[in-house]
Amino acid sequence: MFLEIKDLSVKIENKNILDKLNLNIDKGEVHAIMGPNGCGKSTLANVLAGKEDYEILNGSINFKDNDLFDLNIEERAQEGMFLAFQYPVEIPGVNITPFLHSAINSKRKRMNEEEIDNLSFAKLLKSKASDLGINIDMLKRSVNTGFSGGEKKRYEILQMSILNPDLAILDETDSGLDIDALKIVTEGVNKLKTKDNSFLIITHYQKLLDYIKPDYVHVMVNGSIVRSGGSEIAAEIEKDGFQKFQQ
Amino acid sequence: MNILDNYIKNKKNIFFSENIDIQNHREKLINIFENDSFDKKNNESLKNINLKNFIDFKYKYLIPEETSVINNNQENSYSIVSVNGQCSSFKDDKIEITKILDEDYNDFSKNDTIENIDHFVNLNSLFLNSGFKIVIKKNNHIKIKISNIITDDDLTIFQKNNYICEEGSSLNLIEEYENKNNSTSNILNVIKLEKNSQLNHFLIQDNSHNHNLIITSHSSCKKDSIYNQKVYNFSEGYVRNFHYSELIEANSEANLEGIFFLKDNNTSNNKTFIRHLAEDCKSNQVYKGILNDRSKATYFSNTHVDQVAQKTEGYQLSKGILLSDNASYFSKPELKIYADDVKCSHGSTIGPIDENAIFYLRSRGMSKIAATKILISSFINEELNSIDSEQMSELIQKKLVRYLSKVK
Ligand SMILES: Nc1ncnc2c1ncn2[C@@H]1O[C@H](COP(=O)(O)OP(=O)(O)OP(=O)(O)O)[C@@H](O)[C@H]1O
Ligand SMILES: [Mg+2]
Numbered sequence: 138m139f140l141e142i143k144d145l146s147v148k149i150e151n152k153n154i155l156d157k158l159n160l161n162i163d164k165g166e167v168h169a170i171m172g173p174n175g176c177g178k179s180t181l182a183n184v185l186a187g188k189e190d191y192e193i194l195n196g197s198i199n200f201k202d203n204d205l206f207d208l209n210i211e212e213r214a215q216e217g218m219f220l221a222f223q224y225p226v227e228i229p230g231v232n233i234t235p236f237l238h239s240a241i242n243s244k245r246k247r248m249n250e251e252e253i254d255n256l257s258f259a260k261l262l263k264s265k266a267s268d269l270g271i272n273i274d275m276l277k278r279s280v281n282t283g284f285s286g287g288e289k290k291r292y293e294i295l296q297m298s299i300l301n302p303d304l305a306i307l308d309e310t311d312s313g314l315d316i317d318a319l320k321i322v323t324e325g326v327n328k329l330k331t332k333d334n335s336f337l338i339i340t341h342y343q344k345l346l347d348y349i350k351p352d353y354v355h356v357m358v359n360g361s362i363v364r365s366g367g368s369e370i371a372a373e374i375e376k377d378g379f380q381k382f383q384q
Numbered sequence: 385m386n387i388l389d390n391y392i393k394n395k396k397n398i399f400f401s402e403n404i405d406i407q408n409h410r411e412k413l414i415n416i417f418e419n420d421s422f423d424k425k426n427n428e429s430l431k432n433i434n435l436k437n438f439i440d441f442k443y444k445y446l447i448p449e450e451t452s453v454i455n456n457n458q459e460n461s462y463s464i465v466s467v468n469g470q471c472s473s474f475k476d477d478k479i480e481i482t483k484i485l486d487e488d489y490n491d492f493s494k495n496d497t498i499e500n501i502d503h504f505v506n507l508n509s510l511f512l513n514s515g516f517k518i519v520i521k522k523n524n525h526i527k528i529k530i531s532n533i534i535t536d537d538d539l540t541i542f543q544k545n546n547y548i549c550e551e552g553s554s555l556n557l558i559e560e561y562e563n564k565n566n567s568t569s570n571i572l573n574v575i576k577l578e579k580n581s582q583l584n585h586f587l588i589q590d591n592s593h594n595h596n597l598i599i600t601s602h603s604s605c606k607k608d609s610i611y612n613q614k615v616y617n618f619s620e621g622y623v624r625n626f627h628y629s630e631l632i633e634a635n636s637e638a639n640l641e642g643i644f645f646l647k648d649n650n651t652s653n654n655k656t657f658i659r660h661l662a663e664d665c666k667s668n669q670v671y672k673g674i675l676n677d678r679s680k681a682t683y684f685s686n687t688h689v690d691q692v693a694q695k696t697e698g699y700q701l702s703k704g705i706l707l708s709d710n711a712s713y714f715s716k717p718e719l720k721i722y723a724d725d726v727k728c729s730h731g732s733t734i735g736p737i738d739e740n741a742i743f744y745l746r747s748r749g750m751s752k753i754a755a756t757k758i759l760i761s762s763f764i765n766e767e768l769n770s771i772d773s774e775q776m777s778e779l780i781q782k783k784l785v786r787y788l789s790k791v792k
Contacts, residue, residue: 186747214749226740230762239758240748247749279762280744296748 138199139164139335140304145196147177147184147360154180156360157196162304165332169346170339171371172357173379178339179223181357182308185337186220187213201303214240215247217303221293221310223339228280233292234262236280237299244300265298268328270321286313294322298329305329306337311345323348343375356382387417387439391510394443398542399512403486413506428684429502429626432653432714438507438598441568444538445513454481461527468535469514469543469569478524484515488546491574491602502626504598508542508572515544515572520581523552531560532569534595539567546574549581549609558586558776561619566594573601577609577636585613586776590783593620593650600626605636605665614767615642617652618783626655631665631693639668643764645787646679646711655684656700660693660723667697672764673704675711676791683715685730691722700730705737705763707756707791757788 140162147155154177162168172178184191185198187210198205201216208216242252253261266276269291281289290310297305307326311319326349330336338349346354346368354370355362356379363382364370391398391414400406417439448467454474455463462479464471474481489509520526534541549555563569577583583603591597597619603611617623629638640656656669669685687698704713717730737759745755761768761784768784771777 186743188743209752210743210746211749211751214747220747222744226738226744228738228741228744228759228762230765231741231745231758236745236750236758237748239754240745240750243749243751243754300748 141199143197146194147191149191154360158361162335167336167351169351169354170357171374176357177360179308182220182306215244219297219302219305221307223308225281225289227282229282231280233276269295269325287318290314294325303334308339311340343371346371358382388414390443397445400486406489410510413510432682443540463529465531467533469541471516478521480519482517484517505600508570511542513542517546519548520553520555522550525554527556529558534563534567537566541569543571548576549583551578552580554582556584561589563595564592568596570598575603577605579606580608582610587615589617589619589623591619591621595621598624602628604630604632607633608635610637612639617644622651624653628657630659632661634662635664637666642671644673647676649678651680653682657686660689660696663694669700671702673713675713676707678710681713686718689721689723689726693723694725696726698728702732704734
């Protein structure tokens with residue numbers, strides 16, 4: 138199994154958020170998670186990425202034959218995990234280009250691959266940016282600083298396509314994107330999809346799943362997966378909401 | 385040794401000790417110290433400091449054998465090596481360098497009101513043993529670099545320098561303090577900007593841990609003049625930066641900026657004070673500090689706007705990153721406004737490095753230490769980018785890299 142989450146319970150500041158959550162994702166699969174506000178979707182994403190504020194009460198996570206808890210944040214990224222944040226942070230003064238360059242090289246180093254030089258990286262970045270309709274001028278700016286909501290989301294996907302992860306977690310990447318941007322961004326995701334990488338997509342809207350076809354849709358309520366199935370679940374939720382899953 | 389004994393014993397190599405007026409002034413100063421009549425609670429020159437260490441000191445001064453070197457290799461560009469605070473005289477059609485004279489003595493001390501009494505400036509006046517005066521002549525545009533060298537251990541340098549930028553002149557002044565020996569420098573710079581002149585003043589402080597540097601400046605700006613001061617404190621020893629500016633005529637400007645990098649047990653005390661005494665003047669006071677280990681810093685910033693100083697713009701900002709739970713940074717901005725048409729503001733943000741930003745950078749594969757370093761650099765990015773000399777910028781970068789290499 139590529140990613141295996143077993144009986145995961147997590148709390149933060151005396152509040153239990155995830156409750157015996159189980160989820161398996163195999164190579165080449167696209168999974169979607171839907172669930173009401175506050176049910177713990179971003180918490181799951183953050184725990185996977187390694188955010189340290191949470192207390193793991195119970196359970197295990199296995200990623201590419203590693204106990205995920207043995208890896209720190211950067212090691213997880215270097216192993217091929219990527220989280221596109223729901224709320225990307227602004228980091229004034231940290232320039233996008235050198236930051237991404239050093240990020241990709243730290244990954245290559247861990248994989249014993251040759252580092253990519255300045256010039257080739259600049260080319261790569263330019264071409265990926267233009268694929269995603271990102272203005273070259275934006276690459277001169279500081280990370281997320283002063284970006285509009287939609288620009289931040291696009292920029293997350295740019296980073297994803299540069300880092301080419303094995304497991305990409307997209308936390309509400311669709312929210313904030315206008316309809317054209319949604320098309321461009323989802324095309325970018327689809328282009329990246331191979332039989333060897335996997336996606337975990339968190340969303341509130343069926344619309345996104347029209348563009349990126351999930352193999353599985355899971356419903357999350359109160360910190361656990363209460364139902365799993367195919368695309369039809371997304372349609373059900375769109376129609377009736379989460380009420381019937383909440384008992 | 386007490387102040388009076390110290391003074392009497394060393395009178396022979398203290399400047400102006402034959403001048404009766406100055407003698408009288410010094411007696412008053414001695415009285416202040418002898419009576420121990422300090423307002424320890426409110427006096428900013430006493431915060432975070434053990435004054436006793438600076439009063440009960442062993443006076444030692446050596447008149448340098450080697451005279452200082454003044455080089456004028458490139459046109460309009462001079463490099464000076466000052467030795468034990470002294471500099472030999474020099475004159476051409478653009479600049480003039482001389483010893484300071486009796487009449488220069490009172491410049492700052494007189495200005496200092498009782499409530500702002502600065503004990504280190506008083507010590508400087510009392511034990512004055514070195515210093516020079518540089519005049520930039522009318523309408524000339526000059527670059528000067530001064531390296532300050534101290535020849536021996538245990539020296540106590542009390543130095544007063546006067547800088548005068550005559551009408552229409554400009555000066556780019558770089559002062560380097562890189563002392564490795566066990567000594568104390570108490571330096572007072574008195575700076576006068578005449579009409580339509582400009583001084584860009586850089587102070588690079590990088591002393592080893594056993595050197596104390598107490599540096600005070602007092603600048604005054606006449607009509608249409610600009611004083612820019614940038615302090616970079618990388619010292620491992622104690623540094624006090626107290627800088628006062630007065631905008632005495634219309635449309636003048638003063639910018640007092642500083643960055644300090646502290647680690648281990650080091651302390652740095654900082655103060656900027658800008659007095660707006662005329663209309664249409666601008667000022668900025670921006671200090672940023674990075675504090676690691678058990679280091680400590682204070683920063684007092686003050687803007688005083690006189691009632692005639694309409695259309696004043698005055699900004700104050702203090703920012704700090706605490707890299708350790710044991711580091712501390714006390715910052716106190718003060719604003720006194722007696723005019724009604726002014727734009728003034730102050731802000732202060734001090735805290736640990738932004739954990740969310742660290743998480744974000746690490747989640748892209750950057751190590752924790754690399755993320756920390758990149759965030760420290762970004763904290764002072766604006767200041768570093770605004771250095772327009774490539775040589776200076778490289779120098780500061782190098783020192784920054786050295787500081788960062790100790791961050792764990
Ligand atoms: N630092 C924290 N302290 C206390 N409670 C927290 C903290 N962080 C998250 N929570 C709580 O955990 C719960 C789950 O939050 P989470 O962000 O995972 O929800 P979500 O499913 O992503 O919601 P949304 O759809 O609104 O994005 C919420 O009730 C939230 O208030
Ligand atoms: Mg969320």
